[in-house]
Amino acid sequence: MRKLIESPLPRAVPHLCGALALPSRHRTAPLPWGQASVFNSGIESPAVAFVVNSTRVRDLSGFRRRCQRAAAARGWEPFFLETTLADRGLGLTRDAVRARARLVFSAGGDGTVRACAQALAGTGVPLAILPMGTANLAARALGVPSRLGAALATGFGGEERRIDLAVADGMPFAAMAGIGLDAAVVDATPPACKAGLGWLAYAGTGAARLRGRPSWFTVRLDGGEPLTMRARSVVAGNAGLVPGGFTLLPEARLDDGVLDVAILAPADLLGWIRVAYRVTTGSRYDDRHLTRHRARLIEITADTELPREVDGEVITPGSSLTISLNQSSLTVRVPSSSPVRRAPDPVRGERSRHDQDNSKDQAAHQVGG
The missing domain is CATH 2.60.200.40 (Tumour Suppressor Smad4)
Known part of the structure; x- marks a missing residue:
């Protein structure tokens, strides 16, 4: 079996590791990309990226644990990218795609969804949504559940649909x-x-x-x-x-x-x-x-x-x-009963x-x- 170390993935790791580092008050365990076993074990679990607007998450450590458990139960290797004022998700999602993530979760509001969608458009990498914003208009339109557990289940096990993206003055x-x-x-x-x-x-x-x-x-x-x-x-x-x-x-x-x-x-x-x-x-x-x-x-x-x-x-x-x-x-993950x-x-x-x-x-x- 081909090891991850043989792919272009490790070349993206130094940049990702910097982007992935959470503030010390939020750290509970090393992030998956920092674990040597990910690259040296010879096990190729598909990578899933969580692009997280941490200002929308009350308990970031608990949120990460739930996401990690859901990913592990379905054979995915998760990593987490936290948005900033300088990068609301666009650059982080592009980094995740370059690092060969096969699924990206947007955890935040419509602004985070918009940034992730822009980066994923035309790539074929599906977008899943964990709605945590004020309006959550895209998630509502797609029928994505508001509860974290159900939204994770949709992202990992839902149907894939292709949807349109609009562009307003280039955005x-x-x-x-x-x-x-x-x-x-x-x-x-x-x-x-x-x-x-x-x-x-x-x-x-x-x-x-x-x-x-x-x-x-x-x-x-x-x-x-x-x-x-x-x-x-x-x-x-x-x-x-x-x-x-x-x-x-x-x-x-x-x-x-x-x-x-x-x-x-x-x-x-x-x-x-x-x-x-x-x-x-x-x-x-x-x-x-x-x-x-x-x-x-x-x-x-x-x-x-x-x-x-x-x-x-x-x-x-x-x-x-x-x-x-x-x-x-854009490819998205939706429940089988989605209104789309x-x-x-x-x-x-x-x-x-x-x-x-x-x-x-x-x-x-x-x-x-």
């Missing part, structure tokens, strides 16, 4: 990106509030900003005629959920080869109440307060610089945001079906929505 993302109010809320929500209140922290921050002034937006879909309107926010989703598990984009699927767009334009408190009703009930009904579209290329421009966000990570403010799609570019499924192609009538749903819903929502 790949899995779930959602936007410009305007949504990004302003993300930027203004204190981390301490998110840690203590979860998605309710976003709700509280958002409620305080509902009466802000709208901006003029121009949205062009797949190079078509521009849509011009006054709105508070334009959001493009590869997944359709917003924090709290509510559905802003009911047609969105991670593997359907198309992006969904929401234009939020309430002018007053009553308009926001109507939007909230539709989001909390999963309604497909559109009007001047909330309109939704589907496209593979979305070009958004505004009349002023606005906050922007990608998968819950605030990026540099700007007056434009261009979003495209890389179809079937193929939706009809908009070129083959999805728009007309959406319009029919709007017509059916309109009568039911004239009072409530």
Whole structure:
């Protein structure tokens, strides 16, 4: 049997060992890559990397032990990479791929998932998710369980699916990106509030900003005629959920080869109440307060610089945001009962079906929505 020492893997070890070192207060045992037996025993266990945002883990030592036990029970050799402000997971995941990891777990929130997904896109190395963030939008859309044990079981024993990745101004993302109010809320929500209140922290921050002034937006879909309107926010989703598990984009699927767009334009408190009703009930009904579209290329421009966000990570403010799609570019591990499924192609009538749903819903929502 070929030994690991004969592969290119050891050349990556010096760099990995530095990246893997945890703060002394968290160390409970040498990390697997530091154990000589990994390289000299002649046993080739497949390597699995855990890219961990330790700020999201209350008991890091206990977390590592549970992951190690789950990996060992299934014949995997685990190693752990802890994110930093300088590297939120992109470089660490690339290191893991170069070190021939055959599976990568993202342990953190949507930002950690986004960084890992960017590094793994096109490699064929599957991504598994241990959801530990505030919103966990990608994990929710994929049906990944929130409990650690069940999420580990999904990562090691679930099905593999290929999903799309979107790209916002060159920045790949899995779930959602936007410009305007949504990004302003993300930027203004204190981390301490998110840690203590979860998605309710976003709700509280958002409620305080509902009466802000709208901006003029121009949205062009797949190079078509521009849509011009006054709105508070334009959001493009590869997944359709917003924090709290509510559905802003009911047609969105991670593997359907198309992006969904929401234009939020309430002018007053009553308009926001109507939007909230539709989001909390999963309604497909559109009007001047909330309109939704589907496209593979979305070009958004505004009349002023606005906050922007990608998968819950605030990026540099700007007056434009261009979003495209890389179809079937990422392999993920999901439960066998995952909601990820193929939706009809908009070129083959999805728009007309959406319009029919709007017509059916309109009568039911004239009072409530």
